[in-house]
Amino acid sequence: METKSAWKVSTRDEQRADVIVEAAGRLCLAPGFARVSMDDLARELGMSKKTIYRHFPDKRSLLTAVLDRQFAAVERTLMTAAEEAEGQPFDVRVQRFLIAAGSELGRIGAARLATGRGGDAPLRRYVEQRADAVVYRRLDELFRDGHRLGLLSTPPELLSEITRGALERLLTSQLPHEMDWTAADLLRATVDTVLHGAIRSAPGIDDDQLGAVIPTARAGAEEVGP
Numbered sequence: 001m002e003t004k005s006a007w008k009v010s011t012r013d014e015q016r017a018d019v020i021v022e023a024a025g026r027l028c029l030a031p032g033f034a035r036v037s038m039d040d041l042a043r044e045l046g047m048s049k050k051t052i053y054r055h056f057p058d059k060r061s062l063l064t065a066v067l068d069r070q071f072a073a074v075e076r077t078l079m080t081a082a083e084e085a086e087g088q089p090f091d092v093r094v095q096r097f098l099i100a101a102g103s104e105l106g107r108i109g110a111a112r113l114a115t116g117r118g119g120d121a122p123l124r125r126y127v128e129q130r131a132d133a134v135v136y137r138r139l140d141e142l143f144r145d146g147h148r149l150g151l152l153s154t155p156p157e158l159l160s161e162i163t164r165g166a167l168e169r170l171l172t173s174q175l176p177h178e179m180d181w182t183a184a185d186l187l188r189a190t191v192d193t194v195l196h197g198a199i200r201s202a203p204g205i206d207d208d209q210l211g212a213v214i215p216t217a218r219a220g221a222e223e224v225g226p
Contacts (some may be wrong), residue, residue: 013055016051016055017055017056017065019045020041020045020052020055020056020062021062021065021066021069023041023044023045024041024062024063024065024066025066025069025070026044027040027041027044028062028063028066037059038052038053038059041062060120060122060123063120063123064123064126067108067110067113067126067127067130068130070108070110071108071130071131071134073104074101074104074105074108074134074135075134077100077103077104078097078100078101078104078134078135078138080100081096081097081099081100082096082097082138084096085097090145090146090149090151090199091195091199093142094142094143094146094191094195094199095188095191095192095195097138097139097142098139098163098167098187098191099187099188099191101135101139101167102167102170102171102187103187105131105135105167105171106171110127110130110131110171113127136160136164139160139163139164140156140157140160143156143159143160143163144156146199151199152198152199153198153199154197154198159194159198162194163191163194166190166194167187167190170186170187170190
């Protein structure tokens with residue numbers, strides 16, 4: 001009986017913690033997350049701060065739990081993208097990986113959390129560590145694989161650094177708004193531009209074919225090509 005009772009309490013606590021993390025994710029990963037307080041979260045949940053603190057002693061521990069959940073979702077998305085691109089040409093594999101990674105990192109605001117000024121430095125380091133483990137180590141391995149296959153004209157380490165910088169800069173940039181393109185459009189153009197210069201042409205594929213995947217500007221503007 002004691003064991004069963006303890007199990008019920010533990011299960012109920014885990015369920016409540018999940019509810020708290022889910023609500024915190026909705027609030028804290030939205031624009032203006034830094035201004036979200038435990039009072040705001042308590043009101044959202046309709047529970048006391050004391051109940052929240054029983055599960056999470058401070059805002060940092062709560063945000064860490066939120067990020068763990070979000071990065072687990074990122075990892076699942078990247079694994080699915082890799083599986084769907086299995087057997088495709090190398091440039092397609094890289095492109096799909098980067099677009100999936102950029103979309104997911106942008107959705108959870110990881111780049112802003114990692115590079116934002118002020119705020120919680122330990123939390124920023126944690127975001128950087130999780131992004132490294134979930135995203136960039138996979139990207140490094142993908143580029144090393146292309147190098148081993150003789151498909152890259154650029155050292156994989158350099159290409160990884162360039163691509164990482166471009167991805168993170170784009171996620172924090174105002175450029176999508178200024179150009180009236182979606183972030184996905186610009187990310188695709190960035191990926192295609194990097195790959196166009198780094199990946200060796202396969203037999204029978206010319207430069208025009210490689211450059212054709214770069215998107216054009218929105219309707220009403222002149223087409224933008226490589």
